[in-house]
Amino acid sequence: MCQQSTVPLLDHNIVFYGAGSMAEAIVRGMINRNVVASGKIVMLNRSSSERLAELRSRYGIVGTNDPAHKTEHLRTSPVIVLAMKPKDAAEALRELGQLLSPDQLVISVIAGLNIRTIQGLLGTKQPVVRTMPNTSSSIGLGATGLAFSKEVEEQSRRLALNIFEAVGTTTVIDEERMETLTGISGSGPAYIYYMMEAMIAAGIRGGLPLEQSTELTVQTVLGAARMVQQTGEEPAALRKKVTSPNGSTQAALEVLERGDFFETVIAAVNRCAERSREMGSALEKELS
Numbered sequence: 272m273c274q275q276s277t278v279p280l281l282d283h284n285i286v287f288y289g290a291g292s293m294a295e296a297i298v299r300g301m302i303n304r305n306v307v308a309s310g311k312i313v314m315l316n317r318s319s320s321e322r323l324a325e326l327r328s329r330y331g332i333v334g335t336n337d338p339a340h341k342t343e344h345l346r347t348s349p350v351i352v353l354a355m356k357p358k359d360a361a362e363a364l365r366e367l368g369q370l371l372s373p374d375q376l377v378i379s380v381i382a383g384l385n386i387r388t389i390q391g392l393l394g395t396k397q398p399v400v401r402t403m404p405n406t407s408s409s410i411g412l413g414a415t416g417l418a419f420s421k422e423v424e425e426q427s428r429r430l431a432l433n434i435f436e437a438v439g440t441t442t443v444i445d446e447e448r449m450e451t452l453t454g455i456s457g458s459g460p461a462y463i464y465y466m467m468e469a470m471i472a473a474g475i476r477g478g479l480p481l482e483q484s485t486e487l488t489v490q491t492v493l494g495a496a497r498m499v500q501q502t503g504e505e506p507a508a509l510r511k512k513v514t515s516p517n518g519s520t521q522a523a524l525e526v527l528e529r530g531d532f533f534e535t536v537i538a539a540v541n542r543c544a545e546r547s548r549e550m551g552s553a554l555e556k557e558l559s
């Protein structure tokens with residue numbers, strides 16, 4: 272299921288446990304889209320007060336790393352978003368499990384960490400939504416995959432979908448496919464940026480100023496994505512329309528083929544998925 276829609280204002284407090292890039296991307300998107308009043312967003316970060324001050328002034332959110340406030344928010348907020356790195360998750364979840372009551376919804380954005388492990392580390396059969404968003408959520412163009420534990424009731428399911436629909440599209444999948452999805456849309460923006468870096472560099476090496484090379488690259492990527500979206504044509508069909516027989520595009524694509532571009536991208540997606548599983552397994556070991 273893929274959809275994008277405007278949603279009603281959330282009336283819940285929502286705690287972001289970990290206030291890094293991904294948490295900020297979602298918060299920024301939610302505030303931009305007026306999904307929730309900024310005063311209802313609480314961001315907890317382990318170390319840096321500077322980071323929290325920056326987020327408070329940028330978005331008007333409530334940010335704290337005071338232990339008593341943190342405990343109070345974690346105890347009482349109906350929705351808690353786990354947004355720390357996988358390496359920090361086990362400790363945080365063990366601590367969190369002591370504080371939760373059964374109706375609090377836990378939403379995780381952590382790569383590789385599966386629902387069974389989340390519940391195991393919490394030590395409770397908490398309703399859990401496992402998600403994989405991406406940083407484009409910050410401009411409302413995210414793509415988020417979601418899987419639900421069986422404890423998640425319809426209302427909470429809707430709530431989680433509302434949060435991520437507000438910052439882009441949502442795709443509900445079987446949890447077993449979450450690593451593949453991570454390889455495509457979770458990490459995918461980085462591959463596109465890498466391709467853009469190379470195109471910009473090529474423009475500069477060919478004598479274009481940085482600004483022009485960047486503008487041409489950005490518009491090209493944007494236009495290509497929109498063409499696929501708006502024409503409904505397959506990327507391969509659109510590619511063929513650019514490629515005149517024996518022309519310049521064909522010559523360029525032959526170079527990409529010689530570099531095994533297609534299979535290299537697939538190998539990158541697969542390796543990303545495998546790495547997510549490795550991170551998940553490391554966390555699963557914390558259970559024993």
Ligand SMILES: NC(=O)C1=CN([C@@H]2O[C@H](COP(=O)(O)OP(=O)(O)OC[C@H]3O[C@@H](n4cnc5c(N)ncnc54)[C@H](O)[C@@H]3O)[C@@H](O)[C@H]2O)C=CC1
Binds near residue numbers: 292316355362
């Ligand atoms: N950056 C991305 O594009 C995406 C990231 N993710 C997932 O999001 C999670 C966060 O990633 P980033 O935001 O990139 O990392 P980050 O390193 O920017 O942010 C994580 C933050 O969590 C804080 N933290 C760690 N342990 C904590 C604790 N016990 N209490 C409070 N705060 C704590 C850290 O101080 C840090 O500021 C990861 O698990 C990653 O797998 C998912 C999708 C995309």
Ligand SMILES: O=C(O)[C@@H]1CCC=N1
Binds near residue numbers: 457
């Ligand atoms: O690199 C990572 O592990 C995270 C997961 C998806 C995007 N960034």
